[in-house]
Structures are given as structure tokens and as C-alpha cells.
Amino acid sequence: xxxxxxxxxxxxxxxxxxxxxxxxxxxxxxxxxxxxxxYPGQHLQLxxxxxxxxxLVKGIKGxxxxxxxxxxxxxxxxxxxxxxxxxxxxxxxNAKNTGFQKLVFGTGTRLLVSP
Amino acid sequence: xxxxxxxxxHLIKTRGQQVTLRCSPKSGHDTxxxxxxxxxxxxxxxFQYYEEEERQRGNFPDxxxxxxxxxxxxxxxxNALLLGDSALYLCASSFRGLGDGETQYFGPGTRLLVL
Numbered sequence: 001x002x003x004x005x006x007x008x009x010x011x012x013x014x015x016x017x018x019x020x021x022x023x024x025x026x027x028x029x030x031x032x033x034x035x036x037x038x039y040p041g042q043h044l045q046l047x048x049x050x051x052x053x054x055x056l057v058k059g060i061k062g063x064x065x066x067x068x069x070x071x072x073x074x075x076x077x078x079x080x081x082x083x084x085x086x087x088x089x090x091x092x093x094n095a096k097n098t099g100f101q102k103l104v105f106g107t108g109t110r111l112l113v114s115p
Numbered sequence: 116x117x118x119x120x121x122x123x124x125h126l127i128k129t130r131g132q133q134v135t136l137r138c139s140p141k142s143g144h145d146t147x148x149x150x151x152x153x154x155x156x157x158x159x160x161x162f163q164y165y166e167e168e169e170r171q172r173g174n175f176p177d178x179x180x181x182x183x184x185x186x187x188x189x190x191x192x193x194n195a196l197l198l199g200d201s202a203l204y205l206c207a208s209s210f211r212g213l214g215d216g217e218t219q220y221f222g223p224g225t226r227l228l229v230l
Contacts, residue, residue, distance in 0.1 A: 004157075034218070044158070044205065044221040090157050101148065101209055101219060102171055105157030 002027040004091050006106035013081050013113050021076040021109050023065075023091030030096040033074040034103065035065055039087045047089070050074065061085070083115045117142060119208050119222035127228045128196050136191040136225045140208030146170075147189040148219060149181060150205040158205055164189050193227075201229045 003026045013019060025031065035047040048059025055067040065076045074091060088110045092103040120139045128134050140147050146165045150158035160173035164183035183189045187208075193200055203226050207219035 006157075036221070043223040046218055046220070049218060092157075101146065101217060102160045102163065102173070103148075103150075103158070103207075103219060104160065105150075107155075107157050 002104040004106035008109045011111045016080050019078040019081045023074045025093045032094040034092040035076050036090045037087050081113050083113050086113045121222040125226045132196050133194045138189045138206030140187050144208035144210045146209045148207045149191045152203040196229045
């Protein structure tokens with residue numbers, strides 16, 4: 001069975017600080033990887049995704065993530081956060097080549113950016 | 116282009132009652148997945164519907180059932196409600212139910228409170 005671990009449950013940063021949120025997954029096969037964001041009062045939105053190819057993927061709002069297969073990791077990064085990045089971030093994995101799109105989510109990381 | 120819509124937005128029920136939640140997928144999408152997001156947790160996969168059939172199911176009891184209509188909209192039914200069913204119920208839609216390379220788009224959710 002697949003599982004996703006997000007080790008940082010709460011992160012507090014000042015504006016302009018750099019961000020890295022950890023995500024590790026457990027699955028023996030190949031995977032699609034996602035980061036979703038949930039801004040206060042809004043629904044889950046896709047931030048970025050990795051299906052294949054370049055392991056460094058760029059998403060919206062200056063976010064990027066790097067897939068390191070040997071470490072089963074897909075960490076999210078942003079060089080300089082803004083107050084508007086305050087939100088909850090979820091890492092998710094979908095097993096490839098199963099014909100299904102069942103997403104397995106981590107428990108989320110709540111990011112608070114202070115102005 | 117309308118995104119994923121869900122109704123109602125909020126619902127209060129008492130233990131033992133039954134509830135029906137509704138979802139309309141994003142235009143052009145043919146697959147609907149349902150997730151339960153308990154407070155402080157990541158979404159958990161309930162089941163997925165494609166071509167009006169349940170294609171895959173997560174670790175949820177038979178009290179949770181669903182339906183997909185010819186227009187691809189979907190319903191989630193929960194019978195014999197328990198206090199622990201209180202959660203945000205998310206609907207996600209995607210295209211090509213047989214594939215796993217597509218992205219799921221989420222609706223705003225229905226917040227269910229069971230008293």
C-alpha cells in the first residue's frame with residue numbers, strides 16, 4: 001500500500017525567507033507526484049505535478065519541487081515566501097500504470113508567513 | 116468554464132440519519148472521485164466512478180455508497196451516520212478514467228457535521 005509522510009506539520013516563516021517542505025512516499029512501483037495547496041477558505045488547488053522527465057518541476061507562484069527517486073522524496077521549495085503563501089500544503093502520490101487515479105495524501109503542512 | 120461544483124456547502128445531521136452529497140465535474144471530465152478530509156488530516160480516498168461504475172474503493176465501509184449519472188455527475192450517500200463521519204467531503208474530477216496520467220481537480224467540498 002502507498003503512504004505519504006509530511007514531516008513538518010506546522011511551519012512559521014517571515015516574508016522573504018526560503019521554504020522547503022518535506023515529502024516522502026512509500027511505494028515500490030513508479031508514481032505520479034503532486035503538491036496541492038489549500039488557501040484559507042478556498043478549495044484544494046494543484047500547485048505542481050511530476051509524471052515523468054525532468055525531476056525538477058516548476059509550478060505556479062514560484063514553487064518548485066524535486067523528485068529524488070532514490071530517496072522516495074518530492075520536496076517542495078520556494079526561494080522567497082510571501083504573506084499570501086500562508087496556506088496548508090499537501091503532498092500526494094498516485095501509483096502509475098494501475099489504470100486508476102487514486103490519490104494518497106500526506107497529513108499536510110500548515111504554513112504561516114508573517115509579514 | 117465551470118470547475119467542479121458540490122452541493123450543499125454545509126450540512127448538519129444527527130447520528131443514524133442518511134445523507135446525500137452531490138458533485139458536478141469540471142466540463143469535459145468523465146471521472147469522479149470522492150475523498151473524506153477529517154479535521155487536521157489529509158484527504159482520504161473513498162471511491163472513484165467512471166462510466167457509471169465504481170472503479171476503485173478505499174478503506175471505507177459499505178455505509179458509503181455512490182452513483183454516477185450519464186452526465187458524469189455523481190452522488191455520495193452515507194447511511195447510518197456516525198459522529199466520526201463529520202468531515203469535509205471532497206469531490207475531484209478528471210478525464211480519461213482508464214489512465215493515470217491525468218490531474219484531479221477538486222471542488223470546494225461539503226462540510227458535514229454529525230451530532
